[in-house]
Amino acid sequence: MKTRHAGMVAALGVLMTACEAPDRFGGTRSVPSSGADALFASFDAGEPAVPAHAPSRFGFGAEASAARIAAWDIDVRPDGAGLPAGRGSVAQGKVVYETWCVACHGPTGTEGPNDRLVNTSPWELAPTSQAIGNYWPYATTLFDYIRKAMPQATPGILSPDQVYAVIAYLLWMNEIVPDDAVMDAETLPAVIMPARDRFVPDDRIGGSGPVR
């Protein structure tokens, strides 16, 4: 599993650990081993989506090749699954930020005009705002999002190295990693975000009980 980045922990005493715990949201629902057919029977309360005489498989569509899947399967999860090779430092990230990000997010990540990126004060202390440092629960989400959607005018233009670097810089601006931090497929999932443990599953259940 992921390794601890000892140097960074020593440098600032930043809380970092391997991200091995099962996802709190992952174990609550499951499909029985009989697979889709068991659930399929309950579709839309007695209104089956396919008639009883339908074949078990229609055979429509084409087999997806491994190359095709690899080309599109670019999401990144909190355990680091999906992270590509590459690495980037805070100093390299400063160059990326000032080239591609500063126009929309401001010199210190607080000026806008688009989303504020930097805030080290707890979000419940009004007036403040939600940003990476005080709200984002997982550092891996930065990679998932920036690689896909940023910069807004030319999304997808950043190399993996550049994405790792700008994340290092954003985390440094938010006082989460030290100025010699390097982000890669090992160190990024090991970053513990300050707000991570604040996130809880939805407890609204409808019905006539207390308003939630």
Added chain:
Amino acid sequence: MSREEGSKLSRRAWITTTSGVIAAGLVKTQADAVRLVAQEAPTSGPAVDPTRVPGRIVSELGIRAPGEQPRRLLRGEALSSSSRTPLADLMGTITPSDLHFERHHAGIPDIGFDDHELLVHGMVERPTVFRMRDLERFPQVSRIQFLECSGNGGGVYSRDRMPTEITVQALDGLLSTSEWTGVPVATILREVGVRPGASWILAEGSDSAVMSRSVPLDKVMEDSLLAYGQNGERLRPEQGYPLRLFNPGYEGNTSVKWLRRIEVTDRPTHTRDETSKYTDPLGDGTVRQFSLVMDAKSVITFPSYPFVLPEPGWWEVRGLAWSGRGRITRVEVSADGGRSWVDAALQGPILPRSTVRFRHLFEWGGRDTILLSRATDETGYVQPTVQQLWDARGQRTSYHQNHQRAWKIARTGEVTFGLGELV
């Protein structure tokens, strides 16, 4: 008859006519209401007697009457922006497709029907690429259901900034209802074979934000669609043409548009739009995540700002109610600020996870009056007051603000948003 008498007469005649026009539901736009306030005569129709001239012939594509020009309300012109449905201009429950609200995170992509492909992979037996013609060949279903952005109503939650001059379009226009047609996600997952242990999917769009959301597998197996049709035609580009996920009763953002990929997983992906956005910071310092279901809600669409009731008398309160948890079972209306309530009439058919039109005939006595509505759904959930939401969640949440809405009718007949009078 003196000139003054003539003026009075014509004015009285105009008010009578105008009242009839309002009662008939013909005064529907802000411009019409403003005209009423100013007591200007409505724009007169063509001078030509339509019984004396031949009409227009058939056309390949219909258009609205020249006097009927409902419009979406735009919020900003950024790539990530929204437009809102003119709820006060609409009747029944179905939203005309060109007035369906929009919420895009990086604009509307141009995608050709024959070019689009959906990749289904992950914890499946047979990873498959489907073209649109493949998807349309599977057994098809249609359902009438609402779609609502969970940010709807965000403008009327702050205790310190409760507006009065806000239209129902600006307030709750991130709500629309359509007949959606497509293939159940369950049918496609049956086709590819879900592996044991799977519990979520990741749905990903092919817009330039590559919008991605995790959705519980149980949900998509229950009733989600891969939708390619809306109100009898293929999807509009701004609704995800040629393919979108449609999760009935869930917050709109999860119904990913321009859908290009479904990955079956054993855990959520925690994308940006389910962590830093579309989550609910609560008063106790925690953040509610995956708050996906839209709780029951109702809103009065008439009378609402900026309508002006020109005279006391019989008026019909009209509105919409809906719940992401099933059917609406009851809508109550109060004409005294919530002290007493009466049941409104519900227009059938009452469909699960769809809007229902409610109506209540009431006699306005010409006094200051605060109208409220509250919905109850089949789980027994009653639409809460804003105070109940504040008590439960605090003041910082930005989503799922489904509290009761209020409209104040002043003695002048002017209608404004009235919640500030009650809190």
